[in-house]
Amino acid sequence: MNLMSKYSKRLINIAAEKDLCLIPLGMVSRWPIWLVRTQMVRSPKRKHVLIASGFHGEEQAGPWAILKWLEKFQAENYKGFDISFLPIENPTGFDKKKRYNTWNEITNQGFCHPESNEAPSREGEILLKHMDRLYSLAMNGFLSLHEDAGQRKEYYLYTFEPTSEPGLFTCGLLETLHKWFGTPVNGVPIATDSQRYNPPFVVNGLVYNNCDGSFEDAMYHRGVQRVAVSETPGKARLEKRIDCNVDIIDTFINLIRMER
Numbered sequence: 001m002n003l004m005s006k007y008s009k010r011l012i013n014i015a016a017e018k019d020l021c022l023i024p025l026g027m028v029s030r031w032p033i034w035l036v037r038t039q040m041v042r043s044p045k046r047k048h049v050l051i052a053s054g055f056h057g058e059e060q061a062g063p064w065a066i067l068k069w070l071e072k073f074q075a076e077n078y079k080g081f082d083i084s085f086l087p088i089e090n091p092t093g094f095d096k097k098k099r100y101n102t103w104n105e106i107t108n109q110g111f112c113h114p115e116s117n118e119a120p121s122r123e124g125e126i127l128l129k130h131m132d133r134l135y136s137l138a139m140n141g142f143l144s145l146h147e148d149a150g151q152r153k154e155y156y157l158y159t160f161e162p163t164s165e166p167g168l169f170t171c172g173l174l175e176t177l178h179k180w181f182g183t184p185v186n187g188v189p190i191a192t193d194s195q196r197y198n199p200p201f202v203v204n205g206l207v208y209n210n211c212d213g214s215f216e217d218a219m220y221h222r223g224v225q226r227v228a229v230s231e232t233p234g235k236a237r238l239e240k241r242i243d244c245n246v247d248i249i250d251t252f253i254n255l256i257r258m259e260r
Contacts, residue, residue: 002095003094003095003096003097004031004088004091004094004095007063007064007067007087007088007094008031010067011034011036011067011070011087014067014070014071015036015070018070018073018075019075020036020037020038020070020073021035021036021037021038021039021040022034022035022036023035023036023037025126025127025129025130026126026129028090028091028092028101028122028123028126029091029092029102031088031091031092031095032091033086033088033089033091033123033126033127034085034086034087034088035084035085035086035130035134036066036070036084036085036086036087037082037083037084037085037137038073038075038078038081038082038083038084039082039083042082042136042137043082045080046080046081046082047080047081047082047140047141047256047257047259048081048082048084048136048137048138048139048140049081049082049083049084049137049138049140049141049142049143049252049253049256050084050085050086050134050137050138050141050142050143050219051066051083051084051085051086051142051143051144051145051249051252052085052086052087052089052142052143052144052145052215053065053066053086053087053088053089053144053145053146053245054086054087054088054089054090054091054093054094055089055090055107055108055144055146055215056090056093056099056100056107056108056146056147057090057092057093057094057095057096057097057098057099057100057101058093058097058098058099058147058149058234059099059145059146059147059149059234060094060097060147060238061145061147061232061234061238061241061242061244061245062145062146062147062245063087063088063094064238064242065145065241065242065243065244065245065246065248065249066085066087066145066245066249067087068242068243068246069246069249069250070085078253080257081253081257082137083253084134084137084138086127086134089107089108089123089127089215090107090121090123091123093107099149100121101121101122101123103121103122105119105121105122105123106118106121106193106194107121107123107124107193108124108192108193108194108214108215109121109124109193109194109212109213109214110124110213111124111127111128111213111214111215111217111218112213112217112218112221113211113212113213113217116194116213118194118213124215127215131218131222134219135219135222135223135224138219138224139223139224140224140225140226140256140259141169141224141225141226141227141228141252141255141256141259142216142219142220142224142226142227142228143227143228143229143230143248143249143252144215144216144228144229144230145230145232145245145248145249146229146230146231146232147231147232147233147234147241148185148190148231148232148233148234149234149235150234150235151185151231151232151233151234151235151236152233152235152236153181153182153183153233153235153236154181154183154184154185154233155177155178155180155181155183155184155185155205155230155231155232155233156177156184156185156190156202156205156206156207156231157170157173157174157177157205157206157207157228157229157230157231158206158207158208158210158216158228158229158231159173159206159207159208159209159226159227159228159229160208160209160216160217160220160224160226160227160228161208161209161225161226161227162225166206166208168255168258169226169228169255169256169259170206170208170228172251172254172255173228173230173248173251173252173255174205174206175251176244176247176248176251177205177230177232177244177248178205179247180232180240180243180244180247181232181233181236181244184202184204184205184206185202185205185231186202186203186204186205187201187202187203188201188202189201189202190202190207190231192210192212192214193212193214194212194213194214195210195212200212214229216228216229226255226256226259228252230245230248232244232245
């Protein structure tokens with residue numbers, strides 16, 4: 001059984017057991033891009049958060065962490081929340097543990113800033129078709145789980161907040177990453193898909209309010225006021241990275257819970 005078949009089977013079984021909604025947003029090759037919902041009907045009385053992973057196929061911990069989180073999900077603990085997931089945005093890359101898709105298209109660019117002339121991938125086109133819906137499901141917060149395949153023990157974080165300085169949201173997520181890995185990237189440039197030639201600098205584990213045309217950048221420009229991208233060290237032990245990402249999801253939701 002290939003990797004995507006194994007993942008899909010487990011996701012479908014968890015959705016059935018936990019009474020979750022599984023919605024295919026579109027097909028890439030033979031695989032759907034799944035939207036997972038904890039609520040059947042959207043209610044304005046709830047806080048809406050969206051959690052994504054698997055934009056880059058070699059970054060394996062995020063998708064498995066979402067499954068592990070969903071396995072322990074108990075609806076009564078999240079009565080005030082509408083939680084949605086995009087578990088694997090790049091299924092052909094995930095299946096082969098390769099960064100980009102089968103056609104080597106860059107999978108996290110072209111979502112905003114059209115002046116950059118960056119084209120979205122096949123997966124990106126699917127997400128763009130559903131952007132209004134995805135924004136409505138992320139109104140109170142968006143989290144994207146990533147990894148840096150070149151890092152052995154150092155972590156970092158991208159966040160967007162409507163303030164000139166990082167707030168409790170950013171600091172809380174940094175604390176969780178620090179608890180697991182201890183050493184932040186500091187004082188070096190880190191290239192993104194859209195900023196390969198003019199990358200941002202990471203300062204004490206943080207890149208703050210960085211616009212690069214990514215999906216998370218687009219969510220912030222749409223009006224999501226709390227956006228985060230975690231970067232765990234991809235060379236660390238997989239189980240530790242998975243457990244860290246589960247903790248990051250919990251921290252993210254609890255920080256949004258605290259927002260008034």
